[in-house]
Amino acid sequence: GQSLEQPSEVTAVEGAIVQINCTYQTSGFYGLSWYQQHDGGAPTFLSYNALDGLEETGRFSSFLSRSDSYGYLLLQELQMKDSASYFCAVRGGNAGNMLTFGGGTRLMVKP
Amino acid sequence: KAGVTQTPRYLIKTRGQQVTLSCSPISGHRSVSWYQQTPGQGLQFLFEYFSETQRNKGNFPGRFSGRQFSNSRSEMNVSTLELGDSALYLCASSFSLQGASGANVLTFGAGSRLTVL
Numbered sequence A: 001g002q003s004l005e006q007p008s009e010v011t012a013v014e015g016a017i018v019q020i021n022c023t024y025q026t027s028g029f030y031g032l033s034w035y036q037q038h039d040g041g042a043p044t045f046l047s048y049n050a051l052d053g054l055e056e057t058g059r060f061s062s063f064l065s066r067s068d069s070y071g072y073l074l075l076q077e078l079q080m081k082d083s084a085s086y087f088c089a090v091r092g093g094n095a096g097n098m099l100t101f102g103g104g105t106r107l108m109v110k111p
Numbered sequence B: 001k002a003g004v005t006q007t008p009r010y011l012i013k014t015r016g017q018q019v020t021l022s023c024s025p026i027s028g029h030r031s032v033s034w035y036q037q038t039p040g041q042g043l044q045f046l047f048e049y050f051s052e053t054q055r056n057k058g059n060f061p062g063r064f065s066g067r068q069f070s071n072s073r074s075e076m077n078v079s080t081l082e083l084g085d086s087a088l089y090l091c092a093s094s095f096s097l098q099g100a101s102g103a104n105v106l107t108f109g110a111g112s113r114l115t116v117l
Helices: none
Strands: A003-005 A009-013 A018-025 A031-037 A044-049 A053-057 A060-065 A070-075 A084-091 A099-101 A105-110 B005-007 B010-013 B019-024 B031-038 B042-050 B053-057 B064-068 B074-078 B087-094 B112-116
Touching: A003 A084, A003 A099, A009 A018, A018 A084, A018 A105, A031 A060, A044 A053, A044 A060, A044 A070, A070 A084, A084 B042, A099 B042, B005 B087, B019 B087, B019 B112, B031 B074, B042 B064, B042 B074, B053 B064, B074 B087
Parallel strands: A009 A105, B010 B112
Antiparallel strands: A003 A018, A018 A070, A031 A044, A031 A084, A053 A060, A060 A070, A084 A099, A084 A105, B005 B019, B019 B074, B031 B042, B031 B087, B042 B053, B064 B074, B087 B112
16 A cells, blocks of 8 residues: 655745655555645645656755655745645555545645 | 536535535546545545546445546545545546556546535
């Protein structure tokens, strides 16, 4: 099976940088994704890493280390609108390869 | 183009009843997945449909079922509702099966919030 661990809550101030970590266990691995979900909203895709290294998309970056079964989402120049829950998700090698999501990290950005 | 549409958005049922939720995927998307989201369990995979066939199923009892129509629209049904079925049910569509190569980005609908009394 697959399991993912991420912190339940992170607090940061506007303009700061925050890193949300995700460690995973999976019988196979095809990639790590990140999704953002605002309260009352739908999860939206942020990024995907299939290979080791850093992927940058504007203020957001995502990193993957397959040897460490670890990844993180880096949010720079935090804005109040970044307050949301962030989910890592892994596609593994079990039957179907469906996405398995972590429990989510609630990010609170304070002024 | 229009996003993923889920209906109804909110509904209240009582224990023992059954419920049907509907999902219209993005035009051209052939894969529809369903997830249950609760504060305690997070996002849990229910099932995935592709070309009218159930391709994958999560660890849920047989009371949870679904189907997909030829136009890729999908429905899920929960019979004999229990209090623990209260949750946000999310539908997501993608162009290909989740097991396909690449990022396989899921586009989620806003969800159907089910309350069981």
